[in-house]
Amino acid sequence: MSRFASTSLRALPRVSRPIASIPGRAFISSSVTTPASAAFAQQPQQSDSNSDAAIKSAAQWAEFGRDHVCHGLGRLRDHVVVKGDGLDLYTADGKKLLDFTAGIGVTNLGHCHPHVSKAAAAQVNELVHLQCSISFHAPYLQLIDKLIPAMPHESLDQFFFWNSGSEAIEAAIKVARQATGKQNMIVFSGAYHGRTMGSGALTRSKPIYTQGTGPLMPGVFSSAFPYWHQLGVAPSTSEEELVRLAEHQLDLILRQQVNPKDVAAIFIEPVQGEGGYVPVPPAFLRHLRQVCDKHGILLVIDEVQSGFFRTGSYFAIEQLVPELRPDILVFAKGVANGFPISGIASNKEIFSKLDVGSMGGTYSGNAVACAAGIAAQEVYQQGDIQKNVEVRSKQLFKYLNGLASGEKTKHLISQVRGMGLMAAMEFRNTSDKCTLEGVSSDTKIPKNIGKRVQEYCLNNDLMVLTTSAFDTIRFIPALTVTEEEIDRAMKIFVQAVENVAKEG
Structure with missing residues (x-):
């Protein structure tokens, strides 16, 4: 029996639909206009007596957020994102961002995966909420049924x-x-x-x-x-x-x-x-x-x-x-x-x-x-995701290891590590002697390498995150990432590291 063969609950109504055969990237999401985006306009409009509020521009919404979102919540940038599709994010002011953060490892199947979104939409019309201490509900039990063999x-x-x-x-x-x-x-x-x-x-x-x-x-x-x-x-x-x-x-x-x-x-x-x-x-x-x-x-x-x-x-x-x-x-x-x-x-x-x-x-x-x-x-459980992670991980680590061994950049890099599409590059830091192994004492190590590399990436519409108390950038793209998207992201990242090496 397959590890993921059905084990029980076949009498319960189906919650989601069978996955269609998908050529190429079997995990790309469909293109659907986000209703929320209608609330954002390039130019502000005056409200009339019959409206509750004016339609705000992207800049005005960002300012609104700075005024009213809890100060304890940090952000990379004040972009107002209105749509996600696969690894692409679209902002209210027309930017298209390549997302290598996946919501900090959440949207493993990419933004708005069609099969997941369709199942959630169908469930909204069946049962939205039943408190778990009151009764079983079918999706709760069916999810367990799916997870047991995993x-x-x-x-x-x-x-x-x-x-x-x-x-x-x-x-x-x-x-x-x-x-x-x-x-x-x-x-x-x-x-x-x-x-x-x-x-x-x-x-x-x-x-x-x-x-x-x-x-x-x-x-x-x-x-x-x-x-x-x-x-x-x-x-x-x-x-x-x-x-x-x-x-x-x-x-x-x-x-x-x-x-x-x-x-x-x-x-x-x-x-x-x-x-x-x-x-x-x-x-x-x-x-x-x-x-x-x-x-x-x-x-x-x-x-x-x-x-x-x-x-x-x-x-x-x-x-x-x-x-x-x-x-x-x-x-x-x-x-x-x-x-x-x-x-x-x-x-x-x-x-x-x-x-x-x-x-x-x-x-x-x-x-x-x-x-x-x-x-x-x-x-x-179809298996395509696992295969893609294996191939794309090798592609990603080839770029990272190339930087770590490259004559232009190896003096900046302390270590490349990770597993699958959970990868990281740690940079050297003159205040952290452990990271200086392998470089001569007269080697000039720039300050704040990771933050500078991240800033360059953000300025070129690639979203990456730092992590830890050490100078580290992590890569967590959706597991549906394509060969072209890895290449595109890494070209930006390589250029960012080379720029820091050149600028010193």
Whole structure:
């Protein structure tokens, strides 16, 4: 039987439609005018006595946003985006942007994927909302039916859906504490698990996410991630040595700071996101499983950003340690291609320890988001996405590695890393001696390389993001990205890096 063969619920009405045969890029979205774009005009118009408000120009709407959107929310630019199609974004003032951010790894199938959008639109006319504590609804159960065969371990057979990655982490914290009767958590330096009060307490990538909001949830201990930055060693340090050093630091935590009998869970991202797109060495994941089994600690795998073929497989741990058994798997972002839904998966033994009524949420497992999630899984499970990630990843890394070895630019670049279409380039920094390995002491290293490269890309209509406390640019295009789009984006990026090298 195929891994993705139907398992149940065939009596339920279908939520989405079969995917049409799609030549070429089997994942390109259709071209549909966005109704919201009608609210934006190139020139402002005066309101009359019968209208509630004037039609504003793009510039006026941007000014409106600066005045009325929470100051705590940052932006790359003040573009007003009115339409998305595949990897293209269109602004109210007529710009066309090539999007290599995918909503920070959310729109894995590109903006407005036709199959996903059609399924969501159809669901709107059937059932928009039924609170999950009142009754089952068909899309909730059908999404589980689609996800069960996609789970990285067969033990993961019960699910709880929520709205965001942070909320899913909050759910995992609650489950871990209730299931074990213990309170403490261990996380890793560079980790990003969210910015709510519980998930924010687990986050260790940047202080901005929680600064000024303490005291945070107590009982969280941070150990070193097996990444050269976190251990203060050179980038060329072997993977074996990084694992040895990280294992030693974890052992010290359990000997000096918290007794393992008081630890409920260890949380880890298989590929750190806000920590710099750093894959965890497989040997370290195996070590964590051994530690957890020895001490009755739950192993929580956070695949919020790395899941749903972002790294080339349904979940990253399938490539890193195929036999790994998470006690709790956390997922979000790519599950429904932009519709707000997240979830945790665990086994019946762990979930059976929860008190009935302890889990819930007004919008958790929303019917429209679930319908979108079902349609997204149907696209993923065709196999075309996985094949495309494999090919386009090689193309992307060829460009990045070319810059890292090129005579014009290699003195700027500390490391290229990542998995699949979750890739990063870290630049050298004179204030960070670890990054200067391999360059002579008289080599001139420009300041703020990443920000300057990003600014050039933005000025040339390519959207890319930085990440981590280190000088790193990440690449997270939709998994439907074409050969031409990779070439186009990388030509801009290569020129940006070469310009910084030339300008100094």
